[in-house]
Amino acid sequence: MTDSPSESLLSVRGLTKHYPVTEGPLRREVGRIRAVDGVDFEVERGETLGLVGESGCGKSTVATTLMGLEDPTAGRITFDGVGVADRDDADRREFRRRAGMVFQDPTSSFDPRMTVGESVAEPLAIHGLDDADRRREIVADLLERVGLSADDADRYPHEFSGGQKQRAALARSLVLNPDLLVADEPVSALDVSVQAGVLSLLDDLQREFDLAVLLISHDMAVVREICDRVAVMYLGEIVEVGPTESVLADPQHPYTRALTASVPRPDPDQRGSGVRLSGDVPSPADPPSGCRFHTRCPEVIPPEGYDFEQDDWRAVMDLRTALAADDFDTEGVRRSASAVRERFGLPEELPDSDAEAVVSEAIDSLTADDREAARRLLAEEFETVCETDPPDLRATEVGHPAACHLHDSAAAESPRAESDD
Ligand code: ADP
Ligand code: MG
Numbered sequence: 001m002t003d004s005p006s007e008s009l010l011s012v013r014g015l016t017k018h019y020p021v022t023e024g025p026l027r028r029e030v031g032r033i034r035a036v037d038g039v040d041f042e043v044e045r046g047e048t049l050g051l052v053g054e055s056g057c058g059k060s061t062v063a064t065t066l067m068g069l070e071d072p073t074a075g076r077i078t079f080d081g082v083g084v085a086d087r088d089d090a091d092r093r094e095f096r097r098r099a100g101m102v103f104q105d106p107t108s109s110f111d112p113r114m115t116v117g118e119s120v121a122e123p124l125a126i127h128g129l130d131d132a133d134r135r136r137e138i139v140a141d142l143l144e145r146v147g148l149s150a151d152d153a154d155r156y157p158h159e160f161s162g163g164q165k166q167r168a169a170l171a172r173s174l175v176l177n178p179d180l181l182v183a184d185e186p187v188s189a190l191d192v193s194v195q196a197g198v199l200s201l202l203d204d205l206q207r208e209f210d211l212a213v214l215l216i217s218h219d220m221a222v223v224r225e226i227c228d229r230v231a232v233m234y235l236g237e238i239v240e241v242g243p244t245e246s247v248l249a250d251p252q253h254p255y256t257r258a259l260t261a262s263v264p265r266p267d268p269d270q271r272g273s274g275v276r277l278s279g280d281v282p283s284p285a286d287p288p289s290g291c292r293f294h295t296r297c298p299e300v301i302p303p304e305g306y307d308f309e310q311d312d313w314r315a316v317m318d319l320r321t322a323l324a325a326d327d328f329d330t331e332g333v334r335r336s337a338s339a340v341r342e343r344f345g346l347p348e349e350l351p352d353s354d355a356e357a358v359v360s361e362a363i364d365s366l367t368a369d370d371r372e373a374a375r376r377l378l379a380e381e382f383e384t385v386c387e388t389d390p391p392d393l394r395a396t397e398v399g400h401p402a403a404c405h406l407h408d409s410a411a412a413e414s415p416r417a418e419s420d421d
Contacts, residue, residue, distance in 0.1 A: 007081050008042035009212045010066070010180055015039040015075035017061045021285060034284045035061040037236035038075070040393075043180065048206055048213040050223030050244065052259065053233035056281040059216045062233075063184045066214075067101055068092070080179070097127055100173035104185035106165035109172060110157040117143075117153025120172045127176060142171040145208070147201060163194035167201065174209060181206075184216045199225050220259045224248055232256045235292040236284055238393060242400025252402035254299040278318075291405065294386035295321045301405055303382045307352040315345040316359060316382060323366075323375040337363045358382065 016038055021031040036058040043049045051059050065072045068084060077084040079095055087095060103109060110119050120142060121135040129135055140150035146167040157165060166186060173181055183202065187195040203226040206213050217223050223230050224244060231241040232255060240253040251257045258277045277296055282288055288295045300317055302308040308316070319340070322328050340363050341348060350356040358381045365374040385405050393403040 008078075009045045009047075009080060010043040010214075011076075011078040012039060012041050012062075012066060013076045013078075015062065015065060015077065016073045017058075017065050017070065018073045031285050034236050034287055036065065036072075037284075037287070039233070039236070039238050041231050041238060041241065043212045043214055045179065045212055046206075046210045047229065048203075048215055048227045050227035050230040051214060051216045051233055052220055052223045052230060053218065054259075054277075054281050055218050056235075056284070057233045058236045058284070059218075059233055060184055063101070063182050063214070063216055067099060067182060068095070093127070097123075097176045098178050099180040099182065100176065100178040101182045101184070102166070102169050102173045102186050104189050106162060106169045106189070107157065109169040110165065112157055115154050115156055116160065116168050119157075120153070120168060120175055123172065123176050138175065139171070142175060143168070145205070146171045147197075161194070162190050163198055166190060166198050170198075170201065170205065174205065174211075177209070178211065180212045180214070182214045182216070185218065186215070187222060188217065188219070195222075196225075202226060220248070220262070232259065235281055235287050237292060237403070239293065239404070240400070240402040241393070246398060246400050250398045252396040252398060252400065252407065253293075253404045254297050254406070255293050256402070258298065288387070290385070290387040290389050291391050291403070294384070297386065299406060300386045301384050303384050306355045306382070308355060309351065311345070312347060312350055312355075316355075316378065317384075319344045319346070319362075320375070320378045320382070323371060323378065328371065335367070337367055340366060355382075 015036055016034075017036040018032040018034050020029045021033060022028060023030045039058075039062060041049065041051075051062065053059055061070075064070045066077050066084070079099065082091065084095060110116065114122075117136070117139050120139045124135050124138065129138075136153070139153050143150055143152050148164060148167055148171070152160075152164075152168070157168075160168065166189075170186075186202065187198050190198060199222065202213065202215070205211065206226070213226075215223055215227055227244050229242060230244050230247045231238050232247070232253065233239070234255050240247060240251065240256045247256060248260055251260050277298075279296055282292070282295060291297070294300050295317070298314060299310065300314065302310075302313045322344070337360070338348070340346070346359065350359060358377065362374040362377045365371075365377065385408070389405070391403040391405050391408075393401045394407070395401050396407050
């Protein structure tokens with residue numbers, strides 16, 4: 001096996017996982033759920049990388065494909081210099097030994113009929129350690145390292161609290177002395193009161209075992225605690241990645257700003273606080289065009305030639321998104337123009353009279369029950385780069401990369417951002 005020290009422990013290139021949507025008895029493919037859609041990242045030896053994003057963004061799918069639990073649709077995963085897909089059976093076993101995983105629900109990691117000690121020891125037996133006394137020793141030592149006692153080996157999972165079970169699951173994932181640990185929402189199912197303890201344990205173990213960790217969480221506060229770097233994921237794509245301090249102090253993507261805003265900060269005046277995201281992550285079966293975040297972005301770029309306040313522009317975009325959605329309920333709004341304006345948070349009159357003329361014409365079409373005309377007019381008049389062009393992930397003024405058109409002009413003006421790739 002090649003083992004060049006300059007190489008990342010784990011390298012992921014163009015990782016894609018689409019689930020086919022099928023219909024009818026012949027299971028004809030009628031669409032695809034783009035759970036993960038071209039993701040690149042590295043995890044260095046001994047590094048903790050956080051993967052953060054709301055529920056439904058594809059984080060768990062990244063984990064299961066890179067662990068080999070599912071085959072990716074496309075992309076290349078390299079572990080210690082060797083493509084995971086290129087491994088033969090013996091090599092695959094070796095990969096499984098060197099990459100451990102813990103899941104959100106610690107109960108699922110244990111067979112209720114086995115003692116916790118037996119469960120923790122199981123991977124050792126599978127990987128050929130036949131000496132039962134030696135297995136007991138290793139398990140006893142590990143249980144103590146995760147804050148349990150050696151005697152806990154003889155107890156059954158139901159005798160453990162959630163936090164204790166997750167500690168035991170960590171012991172199990174470390175029993176083969178892996179180089180990489182993938183932890184998918186490891187504290188999300190635990191009582192808030194025990195979350196911090198399990199996280200700091202993970203942090204200690206990372207150092208003690210010199211582990212590389214991929215820590216997956218929907219919660220920026222969790223990754224902030226222990227990650228060296230953070231990758232922010234939205235709807236199957238990475239939208240920003242960088243050192244944790246840099247990403248948190250200076251988030252370059254509006255999505256990251258929104259995620260960090262929900263984390264309590266020591267300084268309430270800091271930029272980004274108060275931003276709240278409306279709605280849920282759109283379906284990955286039909287992701288928005290351009291920048292996938294544009295349907296929810298609080299900073300979506302207004303169209304050229306009009307003078308919009310950001311809130312008004314967001315309201316117009318919300319109306320446009322609603323008009324384009326299949327489930328738009330016309331009953332609720334078509335009674336009157338003011339009902340439409342109220343529902344979408346549009347003022348009675350927009351400050352820019354040209355913009356106002358377009359919006360009132362569209363609302364007139366809508367109240368006259370011609371939703372398609374309203375949709376078309378707004379789409380034609382108010383086209384924004386955010387919906388037409390997918391932004392590339394590239395270096396921003398502060399250094400770390402983000403994928404957002406707000407950085408387009410800056411990148412063109414600043415030679416540093418251009419050459420920094
Ligand atoms: P996260 O872990 O960020 O919450 P997931 O990776 O679990 O996100 O899911 C990403 C998207 O893929 C979701 O829309 C989810 O419904 C979909 N998905 C996940 N697994 C499957 C599957 N086996 N078949 C179809 N869709 C799936
Ligand atoms: Mg998940």
